[in-house]
Amino acid sequence: MNRPLDETWFTEVFDSQGSAFSLKVNEKLLDVQSPYQHLEVYATQTFGNLMVLDGCVMLTDRDNFLYHEMIAHPALFTHQNPRRVVIIGGGDCGTLKEVLRHPGVEKVTQIDIDEEVTKAAERFFPALTESNDDPRAELLFADGVKWVDEADDASIDVLIIDSTDPVGPAEGLFKTDFLKRCHRILKPGGVMVQQSESPLYHSGSIIRELRRDMQAAGFDSVATLPFPQPVYPSGWWSVTLAGKDCDVCDFREQAAAESAMALLYYTPEAHRGALTLPPFMRQAFDV
Numbered sequence: 128m129n130r131p132l133d134e135t136w137f138t139e140v141f142d143s144q145g146s147a148f149s150l151k152v153n154e155k156l157l158d159v160q161s162p163y164q165h166l167e168v169y170a171t172q173t174f175g176n177l178m179v180l181d182g183c184v185m186l187t188d189r190d191n192f193l194y195h196e197m198i199a200h201p202a203l204f205t206h207q208n209p210r211r212v213v214i215i216g217g218g219d220c221g222t223l224k225e226v227l228r229h230p231g232v233e234k235v236t237q238i239d240i241d242e243e244v245t246k247a248a249e250r251f252f253p254a255l256t257e258s259n260d261d262p263r264a265e266l267l268f269a270d271g272v273k274w275v276d277e278a279d280d281a282s283i284d285v286l287i288i289d290s291t292d293p294v295g296p297a298e299g300l301f302k303t304d305f306l307k308r309c310h311r312i313l314k315p316g317g318v319m320v321q322q323s324e325s326p327l328y329h330s331g332s333i334i335r336e337l338r339r340d341m342q343a344a345g346f347d348s349v350a351t352l353p354f355p356q357p358v359y360p361s362g363w364w365s366v367t368l369a370g371k372d373c374d375v376c377d378f379r380e381q382a383a384a385e386s387a388m389a390l391l392y393y394t395p396e397a398h399r400g401a402l403t404l405p406p407f408m409r410q411a412f413d414v
């Protein structure tokens with residue numbers, strides 16, 4: 128049906144691709160201008176609560192499991208023995224919750240620049256913050272670029288960049304210099320994973336550049352895993368893994384199959400399938 132939308136709809140317009148995504152909203156629950164970004168939370172008719180930063184959809188109750196499982200579990204099941212994990216961004220705490228499902232993880236530090244995001248998640252997305260009291264979790268509010276700069280060499284097993292898009296406060300998280308520093312703070316055998324935008328819209332631009340920059344930063348292997356994400360531009364999203372002295376195209380399939388986690392999307396089969404790139408992505412990446 129083709130009809131104009133009124134103010135009872137939230138719409139994210141994606142100008143550069145001439146596309147938009149809308150959700151019918153019942154009410155606005157929060158509207159805060161933090162020192163870093165404009166944060167809104169809406170109650171929607173069919174997707175539960177919706178978090179928006181600077182006009183961009185961050186997550187909804189209904190489909191955030193796709194993103195959070197795919198940014199956490201492929202990286203953790205790729206590393207041989209992940210014990211020390213760091214999350215840059217991720218203030219909604221959904222990724223932290225997934226990482227803490229791994230019993231071998233001893234400590235997870237999450238560094239988000241904006242405490243307002245975590246406060247909003249605690250109020251409006253309590254299911255995502257339910258593991259925040261885990262004694263293995265440390266929540267810091269600081270610039271992730273600076274934190275990585277100051278971290279010790281070879282001190283981290285898995286580094287997760289769960290950031291907003293590469294504009295505004297997250298711009299520095301997509302730069303080559305930052306990736307070199309990420310490589311420096313990972314132990315040998317370490318794995319980095321970064322949210323890497325839409326396979327359809329960005330394979331020939333942001334994702335291709337990120338992969339090249341990861342290789343230029345010293346990583347030995349790179350893998351981009353696409354997965355569905357209905358509320359993000361194009362309805363399809365990706366994470367890109369990079370390995371320091373390890374192959375991120377290989378993972379602990381047996382451990383993933385035997386794990387007792389009650390997940391909603393990630394399985395070893397989904398992981399293996401995501402590693403098999405469609406031809407248009409292989410062409411864009413020259414692989």
Ligand code: SAM
Pocket residue numbers: 184185186194215216217218219238239240241244269270271272289290291292295296297298299300322
């Ligand atoms: N799933 C989301 C997506 O792909 O759009 C990302 C969710 S998470 C809410 C993104 C977080 O990155 C935000 O809370 C934001 O504050 C944080 N962030 C952006 N730039 C940052 C920086 N330089 N250091 C630390 N956190 C940052």
